[in-house]
Amino acid sequence: MDDQRKPALSVRTLAAQALGVHEPTSMGLVPPIHMSATYIRDSDNGYRSGHVYGRTDNPSVQHAEDVISALEGADETLLFGSGMAAATTIFLSLDKPTHIIASKVIYWGLRSWLKDIGRYGHSVTFVDTCDIQAIRNAVRSNTGLFWIETPSNPLWSITDIEAVADIAHAAEAVLCVDSTVSTPVLTRPLPLGADLVIHSATKYLNGHSDVIAGSVSTIERGKFWARICKLRSDQGTTLGSFEAWLLTRGMRTLDLRVRAQSRTAAYLAERLVGHPAVAEVLYPGLQDHPGHQLASRQMTNGYGGMLSIRLQRGEQAAIATAAAVRLWKRATSLGGVESLIEHRASIEGEGTPCPIDLLRLSVGLEDRDDLHRDLVTALGAAR
Numbered sequence: 001m002d003d004q005r006k007p008a009l010s011v012r013t014l015a016a017q018a019l020g021v022h023e024p025t026s027m028g029l030v031p032p033i034h035m036s037a038t039y040i041r042d043s044d045n046g047y048r049s050g051h052v053y054g055r056t057d058n059p060s061v062q063h064a065e066d067v068i069s070a071l072e073g074a075d076e077t078l079l080f081g082s083g084m085a086a087a088t089t090i091f092l093s094l095d096k097p098t099h100i101i102a103s104k105v106i107y108w109g110l111r112s113w114l115k116d117i118g119r120y121g122h123s124v125t126f127v128d129t130c131d132i133q134a135i136r137n138a139v140r141s142n143t144g145l146f147w148i149e150t151p152s153n154p155l156w157s158i159t160d161i162e163a164v165a166d167i168a169h170a171a172e173a174v175l176c177v178d179s180t181v182s183t184p185v186l187t188r189p190l191p192l193g194a195d196l197v198i199h200s201a202t203k204y205l206n207g208h209s210d211v212i213a214g215s216v217s218t219i220e221r222g223k224f225w226a227r228i229c230k231l232r233s234d235q236g237t238t239l240g241s242f243e244a245w246l247l248t249r250g251m252r253t254l255d256l257r258v259r260a261q262s263r264t265a266a267y268l269a270e271r272l273v274g275h276p277a278v279a280e281v282l283y284p285g286l287q288d289h290p291g292h293q294l295a296s297r298q299m300t301n302g303y304g305g306m307l308s309i310r311l312q313r314g315e316q317a318a319i320a321t322a323a324a325v326r327l328w329k330r331a332t333s334l335g336g337v338e339s340l341i342e343h344r345a346s347i348e349g350e351g352t353p354c355p356i357d358l359l360r361l362s363v364g365l366e367d368r369d370d371l372h373r374d375l376v377t378a379l380g381a382a383r
Helices: 011-020 059-072 083-092 108-114 132-138 161-170 223-235 241-251 254-272 292-298 315-324 344-348 368-381
Strands: 076-080 099-103 123-127 143-149 174-178 196-199 214-218 278-282 306-311 340-343 358-362
Touching: 011 059, 011 241, 011 254, 059 076, 059 214, 059 241, 076 083, 076 223, 083 108, 083 196, 083 214, 083 223, 099 108, 108 123, 108 344, 123 132, 132 161, 143 161, 161 174, 214 223, 254 278, 254 306, 254 368, 306 315, 315 340, 315 358, 315 368, 340 344, 344 358
Parallel strands: 099 123, 099 143, 143 174, 174 196
Antiparallel strands: 076 214, 196 214, 278 306, 306 358, 340 358
16 A cells, blocks of 8 residues: 555554544543434524434434544445445445446345345346456446455455456446455555445444444545435434444454454464365465455455355364354354354355355454364364
């Protein structure tokens, strides 16, 4: 990343200080939770405060949005009640009919929703976005949106954001990057050419498994962004004020958490390579990972806290390993302080591109040797 792509202050400072906002009346260091659903109107029927109604004008929500904008280098950010609410609002804001190019391997819930997007007048082509030529070949005259997830869940493949941005903009289309796993600590897609960046803020941004939230940030405000803003207001999918306050609190430790989780994930990936029960370790930090060189150029400060392992003895060995862990928690999510393990294919069900012998690992903040010991013991018990 060159100097022009760096924020004026580091991501760590911006996150830790949460923009340095304090409560103006008491001068309290911690911003208050604004619970009001409505605001006093001026005698001339105006709104001198700038706030009208809580569905779109909550100060706690706007503060969290401003923090994310600063972290991503965005012009503006919108928060939603979930990552899916954020994602689907983008698609529903498209003009009809629009052709969409999306990564073949993305969050399963969104992929399932996109398969039925024809009901909204759009069409979608799923491609291996690691293959730039395949992306070029998929472009149509009405292609209006490119949707990539990097690293992709749960195979952790890497897509070249700058290269896809060039293709998208040549087609006069919008590029949206799902950067949930990378976070602005590791990758900032907007300075790399993306138009929108989305997060399931439930995951690393919050980091404590106690908030469901989603965010969308834009490099600049325009007609498409205005439609996204209007649709959020019309649908009432804005994040609640208490959840926004918790999200802001979680983001204060984002940089420290993500760096620590990335270091532990790299350690575990290296230790698991060659284990007799493990057929393959999927982690972009490994030198033999097909996206390693690109990840080294596109990501800074680490390769992320997510990895997957494929088991030599197949699906039953994977399920048995997940059943045998004691420290790792069997749960569906990622990015929290607790380490999670999941047999992903059984969650996604029929039609999943996820291998049935794969275990997805979300590395938390526990001691790395404790995590390794627990996992190796479970691998041995499942043989």
